[in-house]
């Protein structure tokens with residue numbers, strides 16, 4: 001695996017694919033700079049070696065050149081995080097960019113305009129990738145969040161750098177963290193899979209069964225498993241067409257010696273609403289007109305015990321509808337259990353768009369061992385897929 005430390009960037013220009021796809025508010029200010037922070041160490045390494053950085057990224061999913069998706073909105077946040085001046089050019093290919101790149105001195109940073117202003121980016125256009133490749137002596141891919149996309153800047157470009165290509169520090173950290181959970185884990189290994197639907201997590205569950213000793217199934221997925229086993233789930237979210245699959249997963253888990261833990265009680269509500277009436281009920285006896293929106297106290301006690309006996313913990317998917325205060329207790333309690341286990345030496349990895357949002361909202365981001373910067377990319381790795389952005393560097 002070629003990493004940043006295999007190169008000295010003295011007098012070299014690095015073309016770095018970063019993932020600065022960050023959230024903006026109505027005033028076009030960055031509201032969460034985590035992904036910029038995460039790219040910092042790569043940028044600093046190049047600058048400290050005596051090189052220069054050409055940064056390229058996408059922002060959102062624009063249709064053509066749409067001002068609101070301009071990366072100019074991100075410049076200030078990059079300056080604040082990196083702590084030095086950042087030049088910006090309002091295009092990502094063409095004469096203006098060529099000039100700006102030619103004038104870039106050692107120690108300087110240039111940020112290009114949103115790559116997705118050109119449809120060639122998402123189409124993986126070879127000629128477009130070749131144009132981008134001219135902007136650097138060494139290609140660095142540090143965009144983990146976009147590593148599952150076979151786009152011009154994440155994948156196709158790599159063919160123009162035979163040996164002069166490597167992973168940035170963030171991508172290296174992401175790969176190592178997931179590998180630590182899936183392949184080099186200290187036992188017992190636990191995966192906690194929550195979230196809304198079984199259908200979006202099936203491949204992850206199936207891949208993970210070969211890697212773990214314990215599996216906690218939580219969130220909305222719970223009810224498909226409960227109904228499949230004959231329980232009454234009332235109006236809870238349930239995928240009837242996935243009940244067979246749920247039973248098959250339980251069977252596979254048994255054959256593989258994986259202990260599966262499912263909530264035994266839930267906080268049920270008479271409406272999908274923060275102010276609804278609630279009561280704690282047995283998970284197999286949810287009355288009609290009521291829906292399970294969070295794990296109940298007995299379940300949380302059980303989960304705490306499991307979490308605290310495991311040495312490697314993967315968490316994807318909240319235990320309840322954490323966006324509503326009334327149903328956030330389960331997710332918070334699980335965060336506390338993982339915090340405790342981590343303090344006692346376990347390695348904990350959290351990934352997934354909503355899980356990461358929950359972990360940040362409830363203050364657990366610094367308490368777990370690693371928080372992934374990729375949602376879709378992380379899930380695809382957990383599914384056992386190889387990511388095109390990673391493969392392109394390894395080729």
Ligand SMILES: Nc1ncnc2c1ncn2[C@@H]1O[C@H](COP(=O)(O)OP(=O)(O)O)[C@@H](O)[C@H]1O
Pocket residue numbers: 194195196197200218219220221237292293294316317318319320321322323351352353354355356375
């Ligand atoms: N019991 C439940 N009923 C309905 N939705 C739920 C339930 N528990 C969790 N959810 C929802 O699941 C969503 C997150 O699921 P998912 O997208 O799979 O997570 P991630 O993005 O971390 O992979 C959240 O919006 C949450 O409100």
Ligand SMILES: O=C(OP(=O)(O)O)[C@H](O)COP(=O)(O)O
Pocket residue numbers: 019021060061145146149353373374375376377
């Ligand atoms: O935010 C991202 O992905 P994520 O929402 O899965 O974490 C990446 O920047 C990829 O963006 P895309 O899903 O528009 O290709």
